[in-house]
Amino acid sequence: MAAKPVLYYFDGRGKMESVRWLLAAAGVEFEEVFLETREQYEKLLQSGVLMFQQVPMVEIDGMKLVQTRAILNYIAGKYNLYGKDLKERALIDMYVEGLADLYELIMMNVVQPADKKEEHLANALDKAANRYFPVFEKVLKDHGHDFLVGNKLSRADVTLLETILVVEECKPDALAKFPLLQSFKARISSTPNIKKFLQPGSQRKPRLQEKDIPNLMAIFH
Template sequence: MAAKPKLHYVSERGRMEPIRWLLAAAGIEFDECFMKTKDDLLKLRKDGFLLFQQVPMVEIDGMKMVQTRAILNYIAAKYNLYGKDLKERALIDMYVEGLLDLNELIMTSDYQPADKKEQQLATALDKATNRYFPVFEKVLKDHGQDFLVGNRFSRADVQLLEVLLMAEECKPDILAQFPLLQSFKARISNIPTIKKFLQPGSQRKSPPRQEDVPKIIKIFY
């Protein structure tokens, strides 16, 4: 039996959270090894496990993979969440790249100084409402299917749901003008593997508590 993937990161969302989401959506159990101090990160570097001296790092199939997008691409391809041909993969890549950009804006706002946090979050939510979510509302309308690409569940669906839920945490009515995204959220949330990941006690992480932010920053910087 193959070893479970092992995820090396802090016990927070950060850049590892989309990876957790994708593994969970694929129904793959994984272990986590949390860095609690700067020394934990330095040890990974000293042991030669981090190609570019950075985490996230995922041990999978005998590899120690780094770079979030490379890890996500590998998992998506391995577990048939990457479309049926090159054209579908190209569409998935376009959607996911946009979602990761928005994810980064929302996620990193938690780690900004107080005077910049509110401004960055407001910018992120404005872009979500006026740039990103209208795109996916239109895709669902034009496509007329349950999923974003083809009529098949893919990584694009997983990562759109993750971002929708993150945005709603910050602004509960953000989907008010997007009925198809509301339906999409309900539909994808009911996929058994996703439904399990959304339950209390799963490996899904909560937003960082403000008092924990300085500790997290100290590990990385």
């Protein structure tokens, strides 16, 4: 039996959270090594396994993969979450990259200066409501299937659900004007692997809080 993937990161969301989501959606059990001290991180750096001296890193299939997109592409391809052909893959990539822009906007709010936080978040939520969510409402309408691409679960669906939930943490009624996205959220959330990941006690991480930032800076800077 193949060893479980091992994820090297801090005990929080950041760039690793999408990796956790994708592995969970694929029904793959994984282990985590949390970097909790600067010494731990420096030891990893000195070992030479971090190609660009950065985490996340995922140990899988005898490889030590770095760079978040590369990690996600590998997992999606390995576990059949990357479409059936190049055209489907191109759509999946396009949707995922668009969502990554929105996700990063929301996630970066925690590190904004106190006097800029409210404005930054308002801007991010405005873009969710007026630029990003309308796109996916239309995709679901035009495609006419339960999923964004083809007629089976792909990493695009997983990424969209993850992003919806992150936006809803900041604005619970974010989907009020998007009935197809509401149905999509309910449908994808109820698939067995994802439903399990959404339960308390899973490896899903809570929102990063401002109080966590000094500790992360001490480890990684």
